[in-house]
Amino acid sequence: MKRIAYLTAIAITLASTQAFAAKSCEELKDEIAAKVEAKGVKKYTLEIVVSDQVGKKQVVGSCEGGTKKVVYTRQ
Numbered sequence: 001m002k003r004i005a006y007l008t009a010i011a012i013t014l015a016s017t018q019a020f021a022a023k024s025c026e027e028l029k030d031e032i033a034a035k036v037e038a039k040g041v042k043k044y045t046l047e048i049v050v051s052d053q054v055g056k057k058q059v060v061g062s063c064e065g066g067t068k069k070v071v072y073t074r075q
Contacts, residue, residue: 011058025048025068028061028070029061029070032046045072045075046060046072047070048063048068048070049068049069050068050069051066054071059071059072
């Protein structure tokens with residue numbers, strides 16, 4: 001439950017800040033990875049995908065003006 005709350009908080013923060021949409025995808029992915037690892041999560045994957053290919057994955061960030069998304073998968 002904590003993990004879901006944490007990831008939801010990240011998603012809301014990133015979605016509500018236009019500055020994140022202007023960042024490069026790699027820079028944003030690195031920032032998200034640092035936050036996830038700071039919470040002690042070891043086995044996870046962050047991927048950069050085109051917005052229309054997200055599917056059912058959990059979006060934790062948006063970049064390149066919203067054309068791409070950073071998605072999180074816990075292993």
